[in-house]
């Protein structure tokens with residue numbers, strides 16, 4: 394038999410008849426999306442990491458993806474006939490070497506190193522799979538664990554009490570949690586009764602669940618805030634429904650009891666992670682038999698997809714700046730939702746205009762309640778919504794109202810001088826709505842590119858750039874011109890602006 398070798402990032406491996414890792418997969422190893430600055434996988438990783446502070450939790454983010462079968466399966470107690478071991482599901486380099494299929498491959502080694510009470514491991518993982526919108530043979534996981542040493546428990550207390558004490562540092566939340574089952578069940582989800590007292594397992598399970606509920610609150614609050622901010626004008630009421638999660642009994646060879654956490658998101662239960670109380674025999678083999686604790690594993694793509702509303706898992710591998718440039722790591726943890734882009738060319742068109750001179754004084758609360766004299770052919774979305782608002786909010790939201798009550802000329806003068814043009818004051822969101830109503834999905838963005846006041850007359854000028862683009866085809870210049878002209882006409886009719 395011929396034996397060949399492969400080299401990945403300076404490490405050389407002998408291959409054999411088990412080898413089934415294609416070069417397309419091997420050549421992606423250096424990508425390490427979870428370490429790319431400003432990549433959505435990195436942002437997601439950091440958001441979760443922020444809930445597990447050092448020094449309690451030590452981070453390991455550069456562990457090499459080629460591991461032994463012993464690390465990936467044996468150390469975790471996977472039976473020899475487990476389907477996960479098959480060459481159909483797993484990429485082998487040779488009979489005893491694989492591309493890790495999960496970050497749990499590093500649990501035993503990290504427990505053995507015993508350098509911290511807890512750890513987080515983020516890494517690329519590999520599974521043979523079909524490629525579609527939600528499956529890709531490479532994805533990213535984060536492993537987390539926390540253990541307590543029996544021998545380190547101070548005299549006069551117990552391990553269980555120590556765990557309950559540590560639980561007090563996890564922030565409270567207002568999540569609705571369904572957790573219908575007892576923490577352990579003799580058949581379905583057994584306690585490791587030879588090694589853990591019920592009190593210990595209960596305490597560890599509770600610490601695990603609260604820690605992960607805290608992660609979910611963090612992730613889904615960020616996702617909701619991003620969704621609200623992305624809603625038109627940023628004024629749509631954020632969902633006030635409380636977030637719902639549920640704990641479901643599960644099975645993993647290396648934890649018992651075990652659970653999966655599901656989150657109710659967009660009308661469906663979404664499985665977000667697996668976890669449980671670490672099997673004591675794993676800790677024994679890792680040389681830390683006196684430690685007791687929990688572990689979890691979470692898929693980062695799935696979280697990132699819902700955080701940013703990324704519709705296709707393949708996009709994470711894009712090198713297109715129109716994808717990559719949309720994401721920024723921010724210190725405040727805020728998330729900006731992904732905007733779908735098109736491979737068809739953009740058609741930018743500018744619209745520049747003078748605001749009506751008397752805008753500031755034209756709309757006292759009185760004049761706003763009068764019918765609009767200007768025709769409103771397209772149904773008057775923006776002006777209608779302004780005049781339908783309760784009088785009080787109209788007053789407080791309208792800059793013109795506060796101007797007229799403080800520094801503007803007396804109301805009588807103002808209304809008589811502007812009686813012929815009772816346009817509502819122009820607001821940037823009005824333009825956004827007008828563009829949406831006119832161009833629909835063919836409008837990609839509206840950006841203010843210039844604003845100034847005429848040095849002599851004081852008249853206000855605005856210039857906006859509207860980018861038209863279709864997701865399906867190249868727009869013709871006639872089509873774009875037609876849309877753009879309509880928008881200009883509407884601006885004049887509804888807000889009395891003067892096109893420049």
Ligand code: PHE
Pocket residue numbers: 494495496497536645648667668669688689690691
């Ligand atoms: N490694 C498991 C998976 O990939 C997840 C897991 C991690 C479960 C840690 C329990 C504890 O599905």
